[in-house]
Amino acid sequence: MKIATVPTGLLETNCYLVRPDDSRTLYVIDPGADARDIAxxxxxxxxxxxxxxxxxxHVDHISGLGELCRLLRPAYVYLRGPDQAFYASPENSLPPYLPAAKDLPAVTGSTxxxxxxxxxxxxxxxGGSGFLFRGDPPALFVGDTIFAGSVGRTDLPGGDTATLxxxxxxxxxxxxxxxxLYPGHGPATTVGRERKNNPYIRNSNYDQW
Known part of the structure; x- marks a missing residue:
């Protein structure tokens, strides 16, 4: 499996390019900005x-999608159903830094x-999702669910700490x-490393936030 990471945009959102060894499909995960760099x-x-x-x-994970689709013409764009309304919402922005994404294509909730x-x-x-690819070792792309030594924030629309x-x-x-584990921001890590060292997992008081 070949994996490339392209940090994109103001928040340095990780866009991943993945091509499994036994596949002829190139998967682009979270094109947050800088579509030409990704292409x-x-x-x-x-x-x-x-x-x-x-x-x-979230807008920092989709803002490069419209241009990327013009450049690479993907067969489909996958997003799990519960996030699809927010995907298309003009309120999906981080003003004044990141306006709502434009020219977004239709998405599918199945593949x-x-x-x-x-x-x-x-x-x-x-509608947060992870994408688990077979390999030695397997690779799981987790978005903003977990990071090396941290976890995703839950104070944005739709976030919930207990659910996370x-x-x-x-x-x-x-x-x-x-x-x-390949997160949406920062370096890759492993399940074992986070199980042992992640303070938000080890500290039971975090359940009360």
Missing amino acids: DRAAEFDYDRVAVLLTHA EDSDFKVIPLPGHTP LDSIRTQLLTLPDEVE
Whole structure:
């Protein structure tokens, strides 16, 4: 599996390009900005088709999508259903820094691609998702659910702390330690490293926030 990371935009949102070893599809995960930079990195891959996967609909993860679709013409854009209304909302912005995204394409809440498994990760947003790709080790793209040494914030629209922690405990910490976690911001980590060292997981008082 070949993975490239392109930090994009004001918030340095990680856009990931993933091509599984046994697939001819290039997956673009969370094109938050800088679509031309993403397309330039895509040119380094050997592929026949493109698909876009969105871990959630916050504006810093989708603002480059319209231009990217013009450049790479993906077969589809995937976003889990509970985030689709927010995806299209003009209120999905972070003023004055990030206006609402423009020229967004239609999205689908289903896909028949077998290269990855969708793991529901509500909490940061209601429709948050992870994308688990087979490999040695497996790679899980988790959006803003968990970071190296931290977890996603829940004070934005649709966020819920108890739901976020439940997603982490039931969907992420049940995976093998060697699974690599690729978050929406910052460096990659592993399930085992976060299980052992993440203070928000180890501190039970965080449940009360």
